[in-house]
Amino acid sequence: MTTTTTSETGGPAGSLARSLGLTDEDLVAMYRRLALARAIDERMWVLNRAGRVPFVISGQGHEGAQVGIVSNLRPGFDWLVPFYRSVAGVLTFGMSAREIMLAQYAKAPDPSSGGRQMPGHYGSAAHNILSTSSPVATQLLHAVGIGLAARIRRTGQVVVTALGEGASNQGDFHEGLNFAGLHHLPVVTVIENNGWAISVPAAKQAPIVDFAERAAGYGMPGVVVDGADVIGCWRVGHEAVERARRGEGPTLIEAKVTRLTAHSSDDQQTKYRTAEELERERLRDPLPCFREQLLEASVLTPEGVAAIATEIAAEVNDATEWAEQQPDPTVASATWYVYAEDRP
Numbered sequence: 001m002t003t004t005t006t007s008e009t010g011g012p013a014g015s016l017a018r019s020l021g022l023t024d025e026d027l028v029a030m031y032r033r034l035a036l037a038r039a040i041d042e043r044m045w046v047l048n049r050a051g052r053v054p055f056v057i058s059g060q061g062h063e064g065a066q067v068g069i070v071s072n073l074r075p076g077f078d079w080l081v082p083f084y085r086s087v088a089g090v091l092t093f094g095m096s097a098r099e100i101m102l103a104q105y106a107k108a109p110d111p112s113s114g115g116r117q118m119p120g121h122y123g124s125a126a127h128n129i130l131s132t133s134s135p136v137a138t139q140l141l142h143a144v145g146i147g148l149a150a151r152i153r154r155t156g157q158v159v160v161t162a163l164g165e166g167a168s169n170q171g172d173f174h175e176g177l178n179f180a181g182l183h184h185l186p187v188v189t190v191i192e193n194n195g196w197a198i199s200v201p202a203a204k205q206a207p208i209v210d211f212a213e214r215a216a217g218y219g220m221p222g223v224v225v226d227g228a229d230v231i232g233c234w235r236v237g238h239e240a241v242e243r244a245r246r247g248e249g250p251t252l253i254e255a256k257v258t259r260l261t262a263h264s265s266d267d268q269q270t271k272y273r274t275a276e277e278l279e280r281e282r283l284r285d286p287l288p289c290f291r292e293q294l295l296e297a298s299v300l301t302p303e304g305v306a307a308i309a310t311e312i313a314a315e316v317n318d319a320t321e322w323a324e325q326q327p328d329p330t331v332a333s334a335t336w337y338v339y340a341e342d343r344p
């Protein structure tokens with residue numbers, strides 16, 4: 001098994017997408033999801049700074065990889081095991097702006113946990129999105145377990161899971177990939193490599209540059225893709241998901257993304273990232289990159305971009321106001337599911 005590197009950036013997006021079987025409507029829908037994820041994320045920061053929500057951990061810079069790859073799953077049939085930056089991923093897989101805001105406000109109707117999980121740990125039983133645990137990389141084992149169940153039951157379901165490059169140094173990642181490779185499980189693992197694990201740069205995390213190389217140790221293909229290249233991400237996601245669906249086994253994808261914000265609302269990244277780096281990283285923002293590609297290919301017009309922005313602003317306002325009005329969890333619900341005898 002070899003590690004391959006792929007990038008579609010710079011190609012004429014319209015004809016390339018058509019050659020891949022993507023319609024203009026598909027591309028516009030993907031752009032809308034990217035833009036919606038960004039707008040929700042930006043709103044979270046405003047709410048945090050205004051003292052309305054306790055904590056933000058951002059997906060800004062990761063959205064292109066998430067939308068491109070997750071668009072290949074069948075919502076309501078396949079499974080998504082996300083991580084805390086997966087705002088665009090869970091939106092692509094069926095969660096709504098309102099549901100995301102419920103989690104931010106920790107409200108009782110929050111589908112992730114009824115307000116008991118840490119914000120950013122998205123989940124929805126209705127959408128086959130597993131709410132994950134805070135220790136990083138533990139979600140790999142859950143994803144592999146779901147993949148094993150799908151294989152035993154012969155359902156044809158595929159699981160996509162995601163984590164950061166820092167988390168890929170945890171034992172759970174290696175145990176999970178080994179088991180998935182050994183049993184040819186339908187699991188696509190996406191390392192969203194943003195170059196940092198909080199304040200630790202990737203070069204101080206592991207003795208390799210491309211984390212996808214690790215796939216070779218587990219008998220599966222490893223693919224590196226530019227996370228600012230949405231169509232390229234869609235293509236590698238498509239190949240990996242279809243391979244899993246055919247029963248040919250797992251794939252490891254490494255999307256080189258950028259972290260456009262601090263690690264979280266409790267971090268000050270100017271303590272360890274230079275102004276030059278932060279400026280340079282803006283060039284790798286998938287949202288303007290994709291918008292420019294679609295404008296150049298006449299898939300979108302400036303008026304179309306503006307109309308989408310207006311719709312999204314209304315959707316984010318609605319989600320914020322609606323979520324804020326929902327009831328808080330009851331005190332009695334705090335220990336639900338902690339003790340066997342204390343369940344509703």
Ligand SMILES: Cc1ncc(C[n+]2csc(CCOP(=O)(O)OP(=O)(O)O)c2C)c(N)n1
Binds near residue numbers: 168
């Ligand atoms: C097992 C474990 N160790 C430490 C932490 C604290 N922690 C939370 S996020 C994080 C950084 C993870 O970096 P990376 O996997 O590269 O993802 P990123 O946040 O950069 O997207 C750390 C160390 C944790 N949640 N779990």
